[in-house]
Structure formats: C-alpha cells, structure tokens
Amino acid sequence: MLVSERKPLEEILGLLEREGRRRLFILGCNGCAAASGTGGEPEVLELKEELERAGKEVVGWKVLDFLCQKGLIRAGLRPYEKELAAAEAVLAATCGIGVQAVAAVLEEPVYPACNTISLGGVRGEWPGAERCLECGQCFLGLTAGICPLTACTKQLVNGPCGGAKEGRCEFEPDARPCGWELIYERLKKQGRLDLLRKSPPIFKDHAKMQPPKRLRQTTRWAVELEEVARR
Numbered sequence: 001m002l003v004s005e006r007k008p009l010e011e012i013l014g015l016l017e018r019e020g021r022r023r024l025f026i027l028g029c030n031g032c033a034a035a036s037g038t039g040g041e042p043e044v045l046e047l048k049e050e051l052e053r054a055g056k057e058v059v060g061w062k063v064l065d066f067l068c069q070k071g072l073i074r075a076g077l078r079p080y081e082k083e084l085a086a087a088e089a090v091l092a093a094t095c096g097i098g099v100q101a102v103a104a105v106l107e108e109p110v111y112p113a114c115n116t117i118s119l120g121g122v123r124g125e126w127p128g129a130e131r132c133l134e135c136g137q138c139f140l141g142l143t144a145g146i147c148p149l150t151a152c153t154k155q156l157v158n159g160p161c162g163g164a165k166e167g168r169c170e171f172e173p174d175a176r177p178c179g180w181e182l183i184y185e186r187l188k189k190q191g192r193l194d195l196l197r198k199s200p201p202i203f204k205d206h207a208k209m210q211p212p213k214r215l216r217q218t219t220r221w222a223v224e225l226e227e228v229a230r231r
Helices: 009-018 032-036 041-053 070-086 096-105 179-189 194-198 219-230
Strands: 003-006 023-029 057-064 089-093 110-112 114-117
Touching: 003 032, 009 041, 009 089, 009 110, 023 032, 023 041, 023 070, 041 057, 041 089, 057 070, 070 096, 089 096, 096 110, 179 194
Parallel strands: 023 057, 023 089, 089 110
Antiparallel strands: 003 114
C-alpha cells in the first residue's frame, strides 16, 4: 500500500494557475488513496468544493477502484468522454503511480493533488511501467505525468544530462529511453513546452523521502522497531 497526503490547496492552485487551468475534472482512487483518506469519494467532493470556492469550474469527477491500472482507467472513464473533453486539466487525488498511469492514458494535462509519503521500505506495486519513489514532493504536474526520479537513471529533476544520444539513456541505450526525452515529447504533444522555460527550478528536498515523524510514532512502526531490536 502506498500512503498519500493531500497537497495544500494553495500549492494545487499554484500548479493550475501557472498554466491558466480553470475547468477541471477530478479523479479519485478507491484503493490506497481512499485508505489514506485522500482519494475516496468524501475527499474528492471536499476538494471539489474547495476548488469551486477558489473560482475553478469542476466539469466532472469520478472515483475509480484503482488508478494504478491503466485498463481500469480507460474503461472507467469511457462514460465521461464529454466531461473530459470540456476539461482543461485533470486533477488526480491519488499516489504517484496513479497520477502517472492517468497521464499515460489521457491526452489532457494531469496534475497531482497529493504527495506520496515514504514508509521506509518496499511495497508491492502494480507491474506496470509507472514507479513511485515516495518522495513526499510530487511535481508530476510540471513533467507531464512522467516522474524524472524513476524515468531518469540519474534522477535529474531539472532536465537531461549531456550523455543521452538520439533520445536514449547513456547507461542502457539499447533498452532504455532518456526519461527527459519522454517528458519533452509528451509536453510537446500537449502544447506545453513553455512549461520547461517558465517553471522555476525544482529543488528536491531529500528529507521528505524519509518516513515522517508522525508515522514513526505509530504503533505499527513501533512493533517493527521492536522486532528489529530482538534480532
């Protein structure tokens, strides 16, 4: 299970207003995000009200069972093609994997409404191309829904290195595309290349990749520490 927390409303609005997005479609997830209290129906409706009070128009919303599964996303959103066509952006209240999967399926720009929190270990993930390092600082709205921390072998967050050639990663040119080439091409397809020039540099706070103190103080975490101490 991946644990997520809602981004502050001010941060969400800042992401949307950077590109002038007003008409939105909100997606929630009945899986890990609902269990985290961030992406179930009550949370999506609360987010909808907050956005509308801030002057945004929510043209539609839907909570799907698992936003990490692209097949379920395609099937679940088929009845909402009209609403999605009217939306200028999709806001996904889910973990980083869910945001990436939604962005891979839809043509509309996708923005994260949540950050994925590290639990200090390895969890099961759906066996797709999307991966999340639980960095606690999701900026997928700036990178077309492709995470440079997992798509780039060097985890570069502000552009490619000088080693990539012909769109291929210098470490695995036969097997791996350059992550930033993928980001560039998707932004180009969406007509959003200006985002690479006008967005401020991303400063990665690596402290957020550690489990937060409030989680380390839970009973479950204490049991784990006790088990380790006994070995």
